[in-house]
Amino acid sequence: xxxKSTETAVTIQPTENGSLAVTGLENLRDSRGEALPxxxxxxxxxxxxxxxxxxxxxxxxxxxxxxxxxxxASLDREKAYPGKQITVHDNRAICSHSERCVKELAAxxxxxxxxxxxxxxxxxxxxxxxxxRCPSGALSYSIEGTQQRDFTREPQIIVxxxxxxxxxxxxxIQNELQPPSSEHYSLCRCGASKxxxxxxxMHHTIGFRDxxx
Ligand code: FES
Numbered sequence: 436x437x438x439k440s441t442e443t444a445v446t447i448q449p450t451e452n453g454s455l456a457v458t459g460l461e462n463l464r465d466s467r468g469e470a471l472p473x474x475x476x477x478x479x480x481x482x483x484x485x486x487x488x489x490x491x492x493x494x495x496x497x498x499x500x501x502x503x504x505x506x507x508a509s510l511d512r513e514k515a516y517p518g519k520q521i522t523v524h525d526n527r528a529i530c531s532h533s534e535r536c537v538k539e540l541a542a543x544x545x546x547x548x549x550x551x552x553x554x555x556x557x558x559x560x561x562x563x564x565x566x567x568r569c570p571s572g573a574l575s576y577s578i579e580g581t582q583q584r585d586f587t588r589e590p591q592i593i594v595x596x597x598x599x600x601x602x603x604x605x606x607x608i609q610n611e612l613q614p615p616s617s618e619h620y621s622l623c624r625c626g627a628s629k630x631x632x633x634x635x636x637m638h639h640t641i642g643f644r645d646x647x648x
Contacts, residue, residue, distance in 0.1 A: 445590040447602070447622070448609040449632040452502045454478040454491035455600070455622065462589060463489075465648050466596040479592075479600065483626035488647045489594045498626075505629040510615055515577075518554025521562055522577040524584075525552060529614060530573035531599050531621035532636030540565045570601040571634065572616030585618035594648050599634035600624050608632070 448456040456478055463471040477490065481502070484494035494500075512528035523543070536544035542556035543565070554562065559578065566574045567586055570593075575584040590604035599621040602608075607617075610632055614620035621634040625643035628635045 445604070445606045446609055447606055449481070449502055449622075450478075452500055453482075453495050455481050455632070457592070460590065460592060460606070462591040464591065464593050466594065471594065479624065481622065481624050481626065481632065483624065483643060488645050489600070489624065500626055502631055504612070504631050510612060510633075513575075513615070516550060516552040516554050520578070521554050521559040523552050523554045523562060523566070524575045524577065524582065526573045526575075526615055528630075529571050529620070529633060530636065531571040531634035532639060533570050533595075533598065533621075535568050535570070536565060536574060539568065570595070570599075570619065571621040572614055572619050575616070584616045588618070594624070594645075595621075596648060597643055597645055598624075598638050 445459040450456055456476065458476050460473050460477065463473045465471055471489070479489050480491045480494070482495040482498060482500035484498045484500070485492040486494070508528060510528045511526065513524050513526040516523045516525065537546055540557055540561065543553050543562060545551055563576060566576050572584065575582055588603045590606050593601040595601055601621050603619045605618050608614065608620070614633065622632050623634045625638040625641060627637040627641045627643070629637065
């Protein structure tokens with residue numbers, strides 16, 4: 436079920452070669468769940484260079500940050516893994532590589548197995564709960580032919596530890612390319628994603644660190 440932005444009036448605007456301008460957000464949290472200060476309009480760093488993370492301090496103007504997406508690939512590379520009671524769908528094009536799936540439900544998601552998803556490896560309820568914890572929207576599921584990708588949650592942005600902004604609650608992103616799930620997605624804040632404004636896991640590759648969060 437999609438949460439309509441018109442109810443929340445919360446929006447994210449990736450500014451050209453600059454910050455994420457966020458309007459109307461009341462719930463901004465760090466990776467420990469602690470509330471961070473917010474107001475009618477805030478500017479979140481997405482170049483990775485701010486000394487005041489997660490907020491922008493203008494560093495993008497000095498470090499040559501480009502907000503351009505370096506890929507022309509579709510955001511739809513979804514593959515289905517049918518099981519007896521549930522089908523797991525995986526979209527590699529939007530994955531932020533949080534690895535919650537392989538760490539928290541290894542009986543279903545394993546990098547060493549082929550195929551890497553075994554939808555019969557856990558109960559449907561356990562898989563549904565895990566899919567809800569996938570921050571990027573890469574995972575979704577179908578039961579009896581109905582696909583569930585979006586959930587009903589409050590508008591919120593979580594600043595993850597050394598990783599992306601995890602957005603939930605149907606916050607509209609004012610971007611030409613829309614995420615597969617309009618309810619939740621992960622936005623790059625290290626500056627290195629080739630799939631901007633979305634996170635593609637490059638924060639791992641570059642060793643992005645944010646000691647302030
Ligand atoms: S935060 Fe994940 S690629 Fe930048």
